[in-house]
Amino acid sequence: MPVALRPGRCSLFLMAALSACLAALPSASACTSILVGHDATTDGSVYIARTDDTADSRTTKNKLVYHPASKVPLQFRSNVNKLQMWLPPTGLAYYALPVVLADADEGTNASGETAGINSAGMAISGTETLLNAAATLAVDPYNAASGLTEDSIPSLLLPQAASAREAVQLLGRWVEREDIGAGEGFGVLAADDREAWYFETASGHHWLAQRVPDGSFLVAANQGRFQEVDLSDPANVLHSAGLADFAAGLGHAPAAASDGATWLNFFAAFMADGESDRRFKYPRVCALQALLGGVDPGPCDTVTAAPTFLPPARHPHFLGGGSRRLSLHDVAAGLRNHYDGSKQDPYSTGSNATLRPVAVPRASSGHVCRLRSSLAAPNGTTLAEPMPGGLAAICYVAQGMPALSPFVPVYGGLPAEALPAELAEAPDEPDELSLFWAARRLQAVVLQDWPALAPAAVAAIRALEEDVEARQRPDMEARYLQALRRHSEPEVQAGQVLAEFTEAVVSQAKGLLEELGDQAAQALGLPGLPPDDTLLAWLDDADARFGFHLPPAAAATGGSAAASVGAGMLAPQPCEAGMSGGGAPSCYQAAQQ
Numbered sequence: 001m002p003v004a005l006r007p008g009r010c011s012l013f014l015m016a017a018l019s020a021c022l023a024a025l026p027s028a029s030a031c032t033s034i035l036v037g038h039d040a041t042t043d044g045s046v047y048i049a050r051t052d053d054t055a056d057s058r059t060t061k062n063k064l065v066y067h068p069a070s071k072v073p074l075q076f077r078s079n080v081n082k083l084q085m086w087l088p089p090t091g092l093a094y095y096a097l098p099v100v101l102a103d104a105d106e107g108t109n110a111s112g113e114t115a116g117i118n119s120a121g122m123a124i125s126g127t128e129t130l131l132n133a134a135a136t137l138a139v140d141p142y143n144a145a146s147g148l149t150e151d152s153i154p155s156l157l158l159p160q161a162a163s164a165r166e167a168v169q170l171l172g173r174w175v176e177r178e179d180i181g182a183g184e185g186f187g188v189l190a191a192d193d194r195e196a197w198y199f200e201t202a203s204g205h206h207w208l209a210q211r212v213p214d215g216s217f218l219v220a221a222n223q224g225r226f227q228e229v230d231l232s233d234p235a236n237v238l239h240s241a242g243l244a245d246f247a248a249g250l251g252h253a254p255a256a257a258s259d260g261a262t263w264l265n266f267f268a269a270f271m272a273d274g275e276s277d278r279r280f281k282y283p284r285v286c287a288l289q290a291l292l293g294g295v296d297p298g299p300c301d302t303v304t305a306a307p308t309f310l311p312p313a314r315h316p317h318f319l320g321g322g323s324r325r326l327s328l329h330d331v332a333a334g335l336r337n338h339y340d341g342s343k344q345d346p347y348s349t350g351s352n353a354t355l356r357p358v359a360v361p362r363a364s365s366g367h368v369c370r371l372r373s374s375l376a377a378p379n380g381t382t383l384a385e386p387m388p389g390g391l392a393a394i395c396y397v398a399q400g401m402p403a404l405s406p407f408v409p410v411y412g413g414l415p416a417e418a419l420p421a422e423l424a425e426a427p428d429e430p431d432e433l434s435l436f437w438a439a440r441r442l443q444a445v446v447l448q449d450w451p452a453l454a455p456a457a458v459a460a461i462r463a464l465e466e467d468v469e470a471r472q473r474p475d476m477e478a479r480y481l482q483a484l485r486r487h488s489e490p491e492v493q494a495g496q497v498l499a500e501f502t503e504a505v506v507s508q509a510k511g512l513l514e515e516l517g518d519q520a521a522q523a524l525g526l527p528g529l530p531p532d533d534t535l536l537a538w539l540d541d542a543d544a545r546f547g548f549h550l551p552p553a554a555a556a557t558g559g560s561a562a563a564s565v566g567a568g569m570l571a572p573q574p575c576e577a578g579m580s581g582g583g584a585p586s587c588y589q590a591a592q593q
Contacts (some may be wrong), residue, residue, distance in 0.1 A: 030222045032284050032358045033128045034292075034334050035189055035196040039214040040374075042327045046196050048189040049368040051402060052099070052114045053360055055445070056547075059538040060099045061426035061436050062114070062365035062399055062438030066416040069119065076156055081112045081183055082146040084176075086379040087159055094118035094158040095410060095419075096414045097397060099364060110382070113154040115367045117393040117412045121192055123369035126153045128187035128220045131272040132189050132203055132543050135250060140203035145202070146309040147183030148174055152172040157190070163262060164190040164197045168209040168238055171199055178241050181205045182505070187220055191391060197238075200224055202270040206246055208239040217292055217326065219334070221284035221358075225308050231262040277305075278304060283344070283355040288334045292326060301355055326395065328368060328469060329462075335359065335366040336403040340475055346546055347450035356548040359403040361539070365436075366402030370394045375477065375479065386486060389469055389492060391415060391477060398421070400439030404460045405447055406452070406509045408435070409473060413496055416497030420506040431533040435506065438513040441529060444538040445545070447521040454521045461466035476501040 036047040054060035057207050061317075070091035077084050077315035096116030106180040107230060115125040127150040153171065155538045161167035167190040174180045188199040198218055199209040210226055212218050213236075218225060229237055231244055231254060241244075244254045244264065252269035254262045279301070294313035296399070298305050312326045338357035339345045346353035370393055390413020410423070417590075426436040446453045476497060483493040 002498075004075045012534050014277060024211065030129055030280070030356075031127075031200075032222075032288075032335065033125065033187065033189055034211045034217060034288065034331055035191070035198055035220075036326055037196055037212045037214040038194065039265040040217055040326055042325045044372070044374055045230055045328075046191045046193060046330075047331050048123055048125050048191045048196055049116065049250060049328070049335055049369060050099075050189065051335050051358060051360075051363045051366045053362045054099070056360050057362050057400075057440060058536060058541045061363045061428070061434075062097055062099055062397075063090045063426035063434070063436065064397065064410060064419060064423040065096055065098055065113075066419055067094050068416065070159065074159075076111075076128050076152065078146075078149065078152045078213065080151045081144065082154055083148065083180070083183070084146075085180075087156070091159040092118040092120050092162065095412065095414070096154060097156060097365060097367060097394065098319070098394070109548065111151045112157050113158070115364070115369060115395065117369055117395050118152055118158045118161075118390070119412065120357040120567060121371060121389065121392040122161055122163055122167060123191045123371055123393060123395065123414065124154045124157045124161070124188065125369065126150060126188040128189070130187050130224055131222075132185045132186035132201060132224075132270055136203045136270050137443070139250065140205055140246070141264040142183055142185070142204045143181040144183050145498060146179070147181045148186075150181040150186060153186070153188055153328070157188075159268065161190070163213075164192045164195045165238075165420045166269075169195045172207050172209065172238060172240060175207045178205070182207075186265060190369050191369060193371040193387075193570055194533050198225070198366055199228055200266070202240070202243065202246070202266070206240040206270075208237065208243065208266055211236040211307070213309055214373065216311050217291070218305075218309055219285050219288040221281045221288075222268045223273070223277055223285075224282045225285075226266040227268075228263050229266050231264055232260060238285075278302075279354060282306065283339075284337075284358050287337055287339055288358065291337060292330060292334055293398050294322055296383065298341070301569045306517065308449070317389075328370065329465065332366075332396070332402070332407050332465070333397075335398075338403065346548075347447070347454065350545075359401060359545050360548055361401050361443060361542040363401045365400065366398045366405075366407070368396040368407060370396065375481075385481065388480070390498065391480060394452070398425065398439075399423075399426075399436040401443050404443045404457060404461070405439040406464050408502075408509050409468065410502065413495065414498050414502055415495040418495070418502065420503055422510050423508050430535070435513070436512050438510050438517070441535055442513050442517040444526070444535040445529065446516055448538060449526065453523055457516045457520065460512060464508060466510075472501065472505065 031053045032051050034049040038044045038046045072090055073089050074087040076087055094116050096113035098113040111224050117123045149590060157167045161170055175182050182201045185201050190197045196212040197209050201207050207227060233237060247264055248268060248271045254264040256262055258534045282303045283300040285306045286297050286303040289295050289306060289310055292312055293310035312324055338347060338359040344353045344355045373387055375387055393412035394409050396407035396409050398407045421433060422435045425434045430437045446457055480497045483497050486491045489495040517529050
């Protein structure tokens with residue numbers, strides 16, 4: 001059965017049986033995910049977050065779209081395989097972040113949506129590429145011809161699921177259907193204001209989902225994260241029918257405990273694990289568990305196991321003086337992590353780094369979806385007033401590489417007609433309007449000499465985000481509540497408040513990116529930003545140096561082909577003339593020759 005590997009998305013579309021064919025295909029890409037329970041956060045929010053890492057910096061763009069609720073059945077048709085499903089007439093409205101893969105205005109089906117929030121206050125992010133074990137797929141292969149893939153999952157769940165639990169149950173039923181199933185291995189994030197769930201495939205038609213404990217967080221980096229799981233705990237674990245028997249048939253029979261629990265090591269039973277994981281996957285989990293959990297796992301280039309869930313812990317350097325709960329800024333910092341300042345920081349050390357970081361230049365965007373059940377006053381105290389639906393769900397979006405782009409809050413209650421054009425547009429070629437290309441321009445320049453140029457840009461971006469969170473957003477929410485209480489047309493007036501806030505923050509973000517780009521260019525001794533063709537060449541150069549693509553043969557076999565892959569295969573390749581370390585960058589000089 002042929003498997004399509006499309007460029008530009010996290011999904012790999014891989015099957016172990018096709019490893020020989022896939023070895024000749026372009027390198028696959030990958031993503032990193034974070035989920036946080038409400039008792040592990042500073043204000044009781046539930047978070048799900050992910051980077052959308054793509055094949056390169058140029059061919060995949062992110063924008064924001066709004067889908068109104070539908071009162072008639074709609075047919076979904078995947079744009080990458082033959083999957084077709086009817087959506088019910090009780091559809092929910094939703095905002096989504098599609099890559100520029102399908103455009104309803106051009107008559108193609110809405111798909112390729114990486115994440116979104118719907119009118120029920122539920123968020124989906126997907127997918128996290130997983131590699132199921134070859135032995136498992138030999139018994140129950142993927143349905144690549146018409147199964148579920150990253151192209152389809154958010155677009156199917158967002159208009160239908162009103163809660164995170166409902167989302168994983170619905171997704172699970174589809175995976176179990178013989179005529180649908182999984183078209184690839186994947187993990188999916190789902191959240192509402194009370195729960196976060198993470199879903200993983202076991203094979204073509206088996207799956208398991210776990211509820212993130214309220215006081216814990218989970219990090220995923222392209223490998224299965226579930227280990228010992230109690231199959232008899234339906235409050236926290238959901239799974240496919242017959243999963244225990246399927247595991248037993250593969251030699252991994254669940255163990256019955258004296259207290260009635262049924263324990264299965266899901267990773268050992270169903271997931272691939274190989275030598276390439278030591279540089280491509282485990283280090284990212286290691287780094288973020290250290291960052292967010294305050295643990296000391298040892299050098300991340302030697303870690304080969306990690307707990308599924310961790311509570312946030314005291315960590316004075318990363319969490320601001322010993323805070324034991326995670327904030328929006330902490331979660332965003334996870335998506336921006338590149339082993340900052342260590343010997344494995346590729347942007348500071350160049351070719352000396354060998355581990356794949358979370359933050360890579362080919363990320364088309366990052367998002368942090370925040371689901372809330374209570375409001376905070378501008379002074380930080382919790383309000384007794386019920387949470388208005390329009391404020392309950394927020395998706396913070398950073399276009400391009402999140403390490404060099406501000407996270408802009410987009411509320412689920414934002415009126416559709418108020419969506420700023422800077423977020424709604426992302427053309428194939430660089431333009432002067434979109435936030436996406438403003439971020440890519442800054443990225444192209446800063447990556448010419450990261451040590452010299454990044455600190456000022458990163459500090460300015462963080463300062464804007466802190467001002468929005470500490471001052472602008474609480475003030476807007478206070479005015480929103482006031483509009484609901486006092487105006488004759490409360491929903492209209494409150495929507496206007498939200499529209500004005502969103503427009504202002506997007507304008508500030510775009511202005512900052514443009515200002516930082518000009519400043520970075522001047523720091524290189526240039527009169528201003530170079531022409532777009534030069535900037536695109538710089539992006540290509542950064543992709544070549546800092547791509548960190550997993551070699552296809554290793555990906556296809558879950559690492560069995562990776563034994564022959566040396567560290568250099570995953571290491572960034574320096575510019576032709578080497579890293580400059582300061583002053584005018586050699587990459588720029590090479591581009592002018």
